[in-house]
Amino acid sequence: MKRLIFLLTVVFVLPTFAQKQLTLEKAITIALHRNASLIKSENNLKSSKAQLKSSFGNLLPSLSTSGSWGWNRISDNGGKQLNFFGSYTNIPPSKVDSRSYRFSAGGGWLLFDGLANYANLKESKLNLSAARFALEKQKQDIVLKTTELYYAILSAKEMLRVRKEDVDYNKKQLETIELQNKLGSVNIADVYAQRVQLGNAQLALIQAENNYEKSKSSLLNYLALDVLKDYNFVDPYPGELKDTQKFLRDFHDISSMVDQALRNRLDFKSQKLIYQSRLAGITAAKGGMFPRISGNYSFATSATSPGDLFSRRVYNVGLSINFPIFSNFKTELQIEMAKVNALNAREDLQILKRQIKIEIKQGYLDLIAAKKQLEVSLENVKSAEENRKINKQRYDLGSATILDLLQADKNYTQAVQNKIAAEYEFYRLHDALLNSLGKLNIKKYE
Numbered sequence: 001m002k003r004l005i006f007l008l009t010v011v012f013v014l015p016t017f018a019q020k021q022l023t024l025e026k027a028i029t030i031a032l033h034r035n036a037s038l039i040k041s042e043n044n045l046k047s048s049k050a051q052l053k054s055s056f057g058n059l060l061p062s063l064s065t066s067g068s069w070g071w072n073r074i075s076d077n078g079g080k081q082l083n084f085f086g087s088y089t090n091i092p093p094s095k096v097d098s099r100s101y102r103f104s105a106g107g108g109w110l111l112f113d114g115l116a117n118y119a120n121l122k123e124s125k126l127n128l129s130a131a132r133f134a135l136e137k138q139k140q141d142i143v144l145k146t147t148e149l150y151y152a153i154l155s156a157k158e159m160l161r162v163r164k165e166d167v168d169y170n171k172k173q174l175e176t177i178e179l180q181n182k183l184g185s186v187n188i189a190d191v192y193a194q195r196v197q198l199g200n201a202q203l204a205l206i207q208a209e210n211n212y213e214k215s216k217s218s219l220l221n222y223l224a225l226d227v228l229k230d231y232n233f234v235d236p237y238p239g240e241l242k243d244t245q246k247f248l249r250d251f252h253d254i255s256s257m258v259d260q261a262l263r264n265r266l267d268f269k270s271q272k273l274i275y276q277s278r279l280a281g282i283t284a285a286k287g288g289m290f291p292r293i294s295g296n297y298s299f300a301t302s303a304t305s306p307g308d309l310f311s312r313r314v315y316n317v318g319l320s321i322n323f324p325i326f327s328n329f330k331t332e333l334q335i336e337m338a339k340v341n342a343l344n345a346r347e348d349l350q351i352l353k354r355q356i357k358i359e360i361k362q363g364y365l366d367l368i369a370a371k372k373q374l375e376v377s378l379e380n381v382k383s384a385e386e387n388r389k390i391n392k393q394r395y396d397l398g399s400a401t402i403l404d405l406l407q408a409d410k411n412y413t414q415a416v417q418n419k420i421a422a423e424y425e426f427y428r429l430h431d432a433l434l435n436s437l438g439k440l441n442i443k444k445y446e
Helices: 002-018 024-034 036-057 116-183 188-222 254-264 266-289 330-397 402-436
Strands: 020-022 064-076 079-082 088-091 094-112 231-233 292-303 313-322
Touching (some): 024 036, 116 188, 116 266, 188 231, 254 330
Antiparallel strands (some): 079 088, 292 313
């Protein structure tokens, strides 16, 4: 007997230790470090930083240096040449080598371009800040998506447990009915009906197992983990949810929540900065209507030998002014395009503002409805469970038919499933509303 207990312990306990535990917090942390879209956004942020650095560099003078070395040989085989007096003279062969060395340094400085360079710098700063806000909002969305996929696994896992319990219940019920049939207290039709009920329960169990595996694969694929490895998923809210009111403490009237969302939403902050950036783009485009003042400076030296390189020095300083008179309407085109970009950015800001209001209102109403649905489903489970007990007792006493018993079992199973679905839907809507308010905390997962 002790050996049998030991073998059962090995069979059932060792697989549990072989599983890797994957909590919701750990899943979110993995998602924030391995999500492909997030990695691309972080890479794009580097280009925004480089753009800002380049815009700042446009305010500074440029400087470059150059150097050169040259070698030249003139080789003459000699010959005869007619001189001034009309007689020929012999020219001997000759070979002349020459070398040249040159060094120069210089650059330019754009002194005035209609303040376009300052507008470009402001635009780059705003774009970088907007990109950072957008990146943080993307992280919040990833947290929400990971949470939704994790809840789907827990829901499917609970559904699977209910289906297993239903199969066990119907197996025992079939054994009881078969025994009653042998004793002559029920007819064979009841046995057949219970077998069909058991078959349907087993089919539903297979479907529940498939749904559970699919939900696991969806999350593991989202986390870029191996879908063939086995993980143990831990419910962050163990036990039956009874006090739903504590989840509503962060939510008040819709108007105040909308104001809070407009203050906290990172995507709204990002869009406002984008609009300001487009306004700066108009200023930069208008710079083409003003004269450009630029300075240049250089230093050069050259010699035939390295020792004499700095013996002869040339300095140059200059100032140039360029007045735009007619640019083939290119400046007007750039200004008009900048204005259109600003108008579109302002419209996008208004669209996002309306969308936030809809999200808050609909999300709050959905959460209240889900709260009521969960409370009703809890009562339905109690009622269905009691009804199944009563019908089983009545069937055993012969005052109820097999159809009454089977229907009571179906109602109970469905009620439990509805309760599970309502509970995790309530959690999901709660987190979604927090995300709509811009209050999802991501710092503790990074």
